[in-house]
Amino acid sequence: MAVxxxxxxxxxxxxxxxxxxxxASTSLVTTFNKMRGxxxxxxxxxxxxxxxxxxxxxxxxxxxxxxxxxxxxxxxENLKAYRLYHRKNPAEGDRCIVLTVAREPFDxxxxxLIQEIEGHIPALSLSLRDRGVESMSTEHIVSEGLTLLxxxxxxxxxxxxxxxxxxxxxxxxxxxxxIPFTDTEDFEAFLFILSRFLQPHWWFRTQFSPEFGIALPxxxxxxxxxxxxxxETSDVYLARYEQLEAAFAxxxxxxKLPERSLVRVNEGHSKQYAAEINAVFETEFAAExxxxxHSEITRTLNYGR
Numbered sequence: 686m687a688v689x690x691x692x693x694x695x696x697x698x699x700x701x702x703x704x705x706x707x708x709a710s711t712s713l714v715t716t717f718n719k720m721r722g723x724x725x726x727x728x729x730x731x732x733x734x735x736x737x738x739x740x741x742x743x744x745x746x747x748x749x750x751x752x753x754x755x756x757x758x759x760x761x762e763n764l765k766a767y768r769l770y771h772r773k774n775p776a777e778g779d780r781c782i783v784l785t786v787a788r789e790p791f792d793x794x795x796x797x798l799i800q801e802i803e804g805h806i807p808a809l810s811l812s813l814r815d816r817g818v819e820s821m822s823t824e825h826i827v828s829e830g831l832t833l834l835x836x837x838x839x840x841x842x843x844x845x846x847x848x849x850x851x852x853x854x855x856x857x858x859x860x861x862x863x864i865p866f867t868d869t870e871d872f873e874a875f876l877f878i879l880s881r882f883l884q885p886h887w888w889f890r891t892q893f894s895p896e897f898g899i900a901l902p903x904x905x906x907x908x909x910x911x912x913x914x915x916x917e918t919s920d921v922y923l924a925r926y927e928q929l930e931a932a933f934a935x936x937x938x939x940x941k942l943p944e945r946s947l948v949r950v951n952e953g954h955s956k957q958y959a960a961e962i963n964a965v966f967e968t969e970f971a972a973e974x975x976x977x978x979h980s981e982i983t984r985t986l987n988y989g990r
Contacts (some may be wrong), residue, residue: 698940701766705888707796708786713933716891717947723942729764732896736764739910749877751804769961772916780921782940783895786975789928790885791975794968797881801891802827808874809834814867827958831965837875837954838882839974849886849980850877886980897921900912910936925986 701724702710706896710727714955717725727884730739736945739756742748748756761771770781788796798805810818818826843862847850866872894900903948904923912923924932933947965971976989983989 695722696724696859697722698724698942699769700839701770701783702727702785703731703766703780703783703893705729705793705884705892707793707800708788709929709947709949710786711950712947713784713786715950716933716945719948720942722946726762726765726766726769729759729783730892731767731770732892735892736760736767739763749807751801751802755804768984783919783921784924784936785922786924786926786929787889787986788981789886790860790980790983791978792902793885793926794882795908795962797884797961798831798960801881802958802962806830806876808871808878811867811871811874812837814871824958824961827961828965831962832970833880833970835863835877835965835974838879839970839977841879842974842977849883849978852883885980886982889982901982907935907939911935911939913939954961 700714700719700723702713704710704727706729714725714727717723730736733790739760743753743756743760770783774868804867806823806826809826811820812830812833813826821829840863841852841857841860842848845856857879857918860876860879861869861872866875887899897914899916899921901912901923907913910925910928911932914921922936924936930947934944936942937944949987977988
């Protein structure tokens, strides 16, 4: 947690970059932390309910090793950011702001797969058990497994009236009665990846708004596509990933911070199997699925128009 000190090291502005991942949060935090008097922290979950759910997932021996390591590493940092936001009696002149970032959901899902494919390959392999997966190369597993995954997601969306917004957990649990799976293990693995697909559609409704008491339609556009809403604790900003450079510059101006260009880190285009993943997402079927992937959040933020 940041501590106020005299001179150059005194932190007067804490920035909490609270988002669902794959939205250049590391770039934002890195850039903020190069500024005098600014301390930035990133977190993917916030609030006691989210912490309890994370601990429950960590304690589950069936949790994929890849996602166990990532969740475990994030837990401590998320707790620090939460305590910082809710701290009592900050030093005089110290402030805290929250910045969140939204991204077009279908493109976010493609990016998340590129970043996390190592953790998803076991699930893709399960889905191909009846297609001779034992003789497939990893590249073939990624290509064919993702093609099947998108077909299943299309089936899930079409299975309920109301589409994505109606795919509540109870409805997801019924999907094995409507979509063929190789076995229960395959179905459970699909539910996890489906939850990742749904994350950018559901996150603001289930995580962001309950924690800060802010409805996205009530946020005010303060220029360059940057939205803002005040709370009792801090100002909360929302930027669109697609306009991040301009929105970031506008935030710096509003907060009276020096001009800086975003430091680019953790780019996905050089990741292993990125070519195979992008090829699947460039198909006509993927384009049709993207066109059907509407939700409250895509309408609110004018994605897909």
